[in-house]
Amino acid sequence: xxxxxxxxxxxxxxxxxxxxxxxxxxxxxxxxxxxxxxxxxxxxxxxxxxxxxxxxxxxxxxxxxxxxxxxxxxxxxxxxxxxxxxxxxxxxxxxxxxxxxxxxxxxxxxxxxxxxxxxxxxxxxxxxxxxxxxxxxxxxxxxxxxxxxxxxxxxxxxxxxxxxxxxxxxxxxxxxxxxxxxxxxxxxxxxxxxxxxxxxxxxxxxxxxxxxxxxxxxxxxxxxxxxxxxxxxxxxxxxxxxxxxxxxxxxxxxxxxxxxxxxxxxxxxxxxxxxxxxxxxxxxxxxxxxxxxxxxxxxxxxxxxxxxxxxxxxxxxxxxxxxxxxxxxxxxxxxxxxxxxxxxxxxxxxxxxxxxxxxxxxxxxxxxxxxxxxxxxxxxxxxxxxxxxxxxxxxxxxxxxxxxxxxxxxxxxxxxxxxxxxxxxxxxxxxxxxxxxxxxxxxxxxxxxxxxxxxxxxxxxxxxxxxxxxxxxxxxxxxxxxxxxxxxxxxxxxxxxxxxxxxxxxxxxxxxxxxxxxxxxxxxxxxxxxxxx
Amino acid sequence: xxxxxxxxxxxxxxxxxxxxxxxxxxxxxxxxxxxxxxxxxxxxxxxxxxxxxxxxxxxxxxxxxxxxxxxxxxxxxxxxxxxxxxxxxxxxxxxxxxxxxxxxxxxxxxxxxxxxxx
Numbered sequence: 001x002x003x004x005x006x007x008x009x010x011x012x013x014x015x016x017x018x019x020x021x022x023x024x025x026x027x028x029x030x031x032x033x034x035x036x037x038x039x040x041x042x043x044x045x046x047x048x049x050x051x052x053x054x055x056x057x058x059x060x061x062x063x064x065x066x067x068x069x070x071x072x073x074x075x076x077x078x079x080x081x082x083x084x085x086x087x088x089x090x091x092x093x094x095x096x097x098x099x100x101x102x103x104x105x106x107x108x109x110x111x112x113x114x115x116x117x118x119x120x121x122x123x124x125x126x127x128x129x130x131x132x133x134x135x136x137x138x139x140x141x142x143x144x145x146x147x148x149x150x151x152x153x154x155x156x157x158x159x160x161x162x163x164x165x166x167x168x169x170x171x172x173x174x175x176x177x178x179x180x181x182x183x184x185x186x187x188x189x190x191x192x193x194x195x196x197x198x199x200x201x202x203x204x205x206x207x208x209x210x211x212x213x214x215x216x217x218x219x220x221x222x223x224x225x226x227x228x229x230x231x232x233x234x235x236x237x238x239x240x241x242x243x244x245x246x247x248x249x250x251x252x253x254x255x256x257x258x259x260x261x262x263x264x265x266x267x268x269x270x271x272x273x274x275x276x277x278x279x280x281x282x283x284x285x286x287x288x289x290x291x292x293x294x295x296x297x298x299x300x301x302x303x304x305x306x307x308x309x310x311x312x313x314x315x316x317x318x319x320x321x322x323x324x325x326x327x328x329x330x331x332x333x334x335x336x337x338x339x340x341x342x343x344x345x346x347x348x349x350x351x352x353x354x355x356x357x358x359x360x361x362x363x364x365x366x367x368x369x370x371x372x373x374x375x376x377x378x379x380x381x382x383x384x385x386x387x388x389x390x391x392x393x394x395x396x397x398x399x400x401x402x403x404x405x406x407x408x409x410x411x412x413x414x415x416x417x418x419x420x421x422x423x424x425x426x427x428x429x430x431x432x433x434x435x436x437x438x439x440x441x442x443x444x445x446x447x448x449x450x451x452x453x454x455x456x457x458x459x460x461x462x463x464x465x466x467x468x469x470x471x472x473x474x475x476x477x478x479x480x481x482x483x484x485x486x487x488x489x490x491x492x493x494x495x496x497x498x499x500x501x502x503x504x505x506x507x508x509x510x511x512x513x514x515x516x517x518x519x520x521x522x523x524x525x526x527x528x529x530x531x532x533x
Numbered sequence: 534x535x536x537x538x539x540x541x542x543x544x545x546x547x548x549x550x551x552x553x554x555x556x557x558x559x560x561x562x563x564x565x566x567x568x569x570x571x572x573x574x575x576x577x578x579x580x581x582x583x584x585x586x587x588x589x590x591x592x593x594x595x596x597x598x599x600x601x602x603x604x605x606x607x608x609x610x611x612x613x614x615x616x617x618x619x620x621x622x623x624x625x626x627x628x629x630x631x632x633x634x635x636x637x638x639x640x641x642x643x644x645x646x647x648x649x650x651x
Contacts, residue, residue: 402590434593481634
């Protein structure tokens with residue numbers, strides 16, 4: 001009564017719905033010791049026998065079956081006479097295949113009932129087994145991906161600079177944060193002859209280990225070429241030739257390469273399709289343009305070279321698209337305008353990076369995973385002696401001293417004054433501007449007050465000029481609060497007193513037409529200890 | 534920088550009044566500041582607490598206005614206290630010696646209430 005062969009054929013169903021059109025690979029999943037003895041069976045998903053078995057009420061005798069089915073022919077050839085479909089929750093997950101009975105008699109109704117009952121119990125168990133196996137395969141795949149990402153991270157970390165270059169008169173800062181999937185960002189500083197330094201920021205398309213490998217290769221080629229060749233455009237041409245023959249056809253590298261002479265601030269650069277660097281000088285923010293195709297796409301490319309001079313006090317930002325292409329929850333992009341605006345209102349190396357990251361965090365809301373690597377490199381040139389930071393005119397109208405405070409605060413942002421000193425300077429500027437508008441220009445809106453802000457190594461200087469002509473500072477009594485409260489002095493008369501107490505020096509000059517008050521605030525004065533009142 | 538209009542509110546408490554000041558204290562605040570002082574003294578408060586927490590800017594004219602208020606309060610037998618000043622304006626209160634006549638507290642919560650003082 002027990003069939004002499006019991007063959008189990010399991011279907012491995014494709015998981016993705018989109019793959020349904022591809023032939024389903026159904027193979028005999030047999031214990032290994034049986035593999036030699038039991039031939040496998042492949043059933044195409046289009047085979048009409050699949051829906052037939054799926055909807056069959058129970059055991060199926062193959063002899064009487066009439067179907068145009070390659071699988072049916074194969075089963076008959078293998079001597080299978082009866083099939084009990086294993087169906088659970090409407091899904092055909094396998095077959096119990098039986099050959100003829102040893103006695104050569106037909107299977108009895110009892111046999112069929114036994115087999116059907118067996119199939120009903122086996123089907124869910126087999127399904128559970130299949131699910132467990134799929135689950136295990138998924139876990140293994142995930143672990144493999146994580147391991148790969150770890151390798152990619154290690155490669156990348158290993159090839160990024162371990163320390164920042166120390167350049168006389170410059171402040172260098174860098175920040176790199178990989179996305180979880182590890183993009184191919186890189187940056188580098190290359191020491192060159194005559195004190196010059198090569199600046200590199202690049203991005204390899206693709207992610208993970210392949211991108212990290214290409215990044216490492218690009219960096220090595222670039223380092224070698226930079227030592228031999230002077231011109232940034234020629235360096236990029238050389239790297240392009242090498243990469244074209246060596247990297248996979250679907251990959252390429254964007255890269256900005258510049259050579260900076262720290263002594264003069266002269267920067268010669270070429271750009272292979274990378275984000276444009278931003279330079280802030282005074283209150284102007286400009287992008288540095290030079291055109292060129294990404295590296296590794298096509299041989300024979302030429303790269304334009306351009307030159308910029310970073311003035312004392314100027315700052316340059318090199319970055320990758322991970323910043324400007326970050327999205328907020330509404331899928332809006334961070335974008336370059338937001339970036340340039342932020343640079344315009346900041347000026348300091350480390351602080352610019354902090355502000356950019358803060359702004360990015362506020363923009364993305366910290367929600368979701370970081371989409372791509374983020375790389376930021378800043379170089380700020382120290383302000384030399386008496387560098388003009390800003391100059392402007394104000395109409396002589398009440399309240400405009402606030403505008404003077406705001407402009408001066410912005411102009412001296414790069415000097416990193418302690419908060420207390422900055423507030424002192426602002427108050428002195430406000431009072432001197434009010435005096436100029438009132439006593440010099442008689443609050444005539446048509447007559448401007450001119451303000452200029454300059455900085456040297458020792459001090460910041462603000463000159464406030466009205467058109468009231470030369471005049472000596474009135475020899476007003478030092479304000480005495482007791483006398484004022486006793487009604488012996490006017491409650492007013494605090495302006496000059498405040499100015500003298502807020503800044504380190506105040507000098508007055510003038511001619512027939514102009515009257516200038518110069519305020520000097522020593523840099524390095526006002527320690528942190530002074531900050532606590 | 535656009536100027537911020539001066540605004541104020543008065544809270545009458547037992548024995549004292551609190552004036553919440555906001556915006557710029559400069560020449561333009563003169564009339565409002567006088568009016569709010571008078572409102573604060575109506576209940577016969579012996580102490581008036583000036584809360585500067587919402588003040589961004591005080592210029593020399595504003596200092597003169599505060600001196601004026603202080604003189605008037607002393608003449609009327611009231612004491613003035615201040616809270617919520619930034620470090621910078623606290624320094625200015627010290628330089629001008631206003632802090633010799635006006636008790637300064639970091640914030641309103643740390644200023645003694647009338648019941649605590651009595």
